[in-house]
Amino acid sequence: MAYAIPTASNNSLNHIDWTWQSNPDPWSTAETTEWNHYSDVENLIIQEAFSNKQAQALLDGYYIDFKNNRQISNTNSHKQRPRFMDLPVASRGSFDGQYDWISPFVIEIRRNLKLKPEELPSKKRDMIPMLVEEAARGIIEEGKYIGKERQAEKLAKILREQKNKGIKEVWQQCAYIYSLESFLYKTLHTTMRLVGDKDHEQEWRSKIRTLRPFCLLLWNDPFNTKLKTKKTLYRTNC
Template sequence: MGEAAVTASHTLKNIEWMWQSNPNPWSESEPAEWSHYSDLETLIIEGAYSTKQSQAILDDYYIDFKQNLQISNIDSKQRPIKRVQRKRDDKNLRGERFMDLPVGTGRSFSGEYGWVSPFIIEVRRDLGLQRDQLPSKDPQLIPMLVEKAAQGIITEAIHIRKQREAEKLAEVLLEKKNKNMKEVWQCCAYLYTLESFLYKTINAAMRLIGDKDHEEVWRS
């Protein structure tokens, strides 16, 4: 795994950023409750913190390190935050990714597409590649494919107002633009494991692949 991914992995194992999530965080009588930021939010916050920036900008909030506050970008509501150094237990963090993986009933890998994944065929058509043009055979394709993937992540994120998260994902991925295919795949797998919008978007699209009723969705 590359330097950016290794640094990110180390951060997520050793650093937690949390926000006070009970209904009234300023109440003296109400018990304090703390919630974790997502993996991507943690990387963004820690990146800004470790480089001595005064703020970290997220999609829905910004973090004021001087005051230790999360401040809404919409209504300026504030909540306390804290940084915790400890080894994190990941075993229960991502169960939801395995809880909602229905398979489209209209899926077929025969007929128009033969026995090759329709997704692979449509990507190849979209990029104007020949059947035998593969990054494993032609490493010169790798930078173009990585750039396209990074652009796609950012494009998808705009629709769901997760542009800051997408920019961080793209940053980590683009570090691999001039690496070999194995390193690119490892980075892609790592990005998928992060708690973010990405795995949810991928799961939603992949379960529709080959389904004629949702062709416009997975082809886009």
């Protein structure tokens, strides 16, 4: 049976933690029962559908049937697994990475957009709606490319909520999106690590068109205006 726990913020993941039974045969009474957590973005999609009293939550590759507490394949209705929700675990790890690695990619982004030094969303507010919309479209395109369209649409929706706000609100939303366990941060990490590698230059440059708006918004941190070196950017993992 499901229980909804209210939270103070729509962007908080500390409300309901949805899980699915992951042992090889979920219907076996002989196997040890194992449970896996859905990704952060999947968790948001499921929680939104549940809060809106929808019968199902549509994910990439499968959907959640709330009435019967089942995870069901989108292509084969016979492939089902039990699922339920519980309170989230208290401990969360962290990802440690040098912030400096994003700089070469951002330099290429600025060149690609033909931006002058003073042309940044933190200095030109009229750029923000356009960049947010382009970032949302880029996220959706990347998601479709790897079969994560549902996740991508959810991330784009979250970002667009701040489309007409200032750079501080937009940056906070970008940082929140980046902190989520999703295909987006993995794609960004993979791309950034290839920057400067001549053997993979075509690969990382191919991502500039789709990732450039989001990266620029994330990089243009309005809360830290002074140049800092050896800065560490943290993201949380379940």
